[in-house]
């Protein structure tokens with residue numbers, strides 16, 4: 027099988043991880059070029075992995091030895107990078123969010139439709155996590171009947187100082203927004219955020235924490251997502267689907283049960299990158315091999331758009347506490 031030559035836009039934390047992942051674990055992909063507005067990041071990756079540094083994203087996208095592009099730069103530059111890849115007819119894997127506004131997401135969906143080719147995959151790695159795939163397989167067999175309720179929890183031990191109330195949606199619940207509509211194969215119709223008392227471990231005027239987000243779907247399913255990003259005890263992802271004929275629960279990451287000092291304990295994850303490391307690997311492997319086959323199977327530009335519209339509705343409700351209707355307007 028031929029190797030896919032990849033250019034990476036953005037060599038910060040996640041970009042560096044993806045470069046390392048491709049260079050060390052992907053048999054059918056190789057990074058050839060990199061760019062970053064912070065040239066020190068790009069130089070570091072170039073030295074470490076023998077890459078060429080391109081002066082900017084447009085030069086990188088146009089380069090002869092770049093068959094496909096990974097977008098891992100700051101969120102605000104995603105739309106420009108993805109649109110430029112579509113214009114060049116090059117497949118693009120874009121980290122979430124696909125763009126920071128729903129208008130930009132709509133432009134991407136429309137540009138891709140106009141190009142006549144599926145070129146965009148969005149980095150919603152949960153769809154490649156073994157546990158989520160097991161949930162999906164069970165649901166799709168239909169033996170549990172229709173889903174009625176979905177209970178999710180997304181808990182981080184702590185977050186960076188610049189993480190504010192809206193990040194709880196745009197950066198955190200965005201994963202559940204994508205994963206749940208994929209799992210239950212349904213469309214969101216409304217969004218609401220309920221704010222319980224805030225933990226003393228946050229500045230409540232800047233970040234309300236925890237938050238309870240409620241989504242309703244076309245088929246009448248109600249989804250509750252607890253986002254609690256100063257939970258202090260670890261990184262904990264829960265998902266339980268109540269169906270007509272039974273309950274399906276996301277498996278816990280497996281750690282040994284240990285006995286010591288009169289205690290029986292099981293460890294928990296503490297870091298999201300570790301929790302989903304295998305999912306990231308499978309996601310990249312799938313993106314590379316399907317791109318080589320001329321296919322695109324992962325989360326699409328449309329999924330990126332749905333996530334953006336739903337996230338905006340939740341953020342609107344954070345301000346008013348009202349139930350906000352969700353309307354998709356791509357023709």
Ligand code: ISE
Nearest residue numbers: 180182185197198201255298
């Ligand atoms: C971060 O950006 C992620 O993607 C993590 O999965 C999530 O747990 C965290 O809250 C986000 O800030």
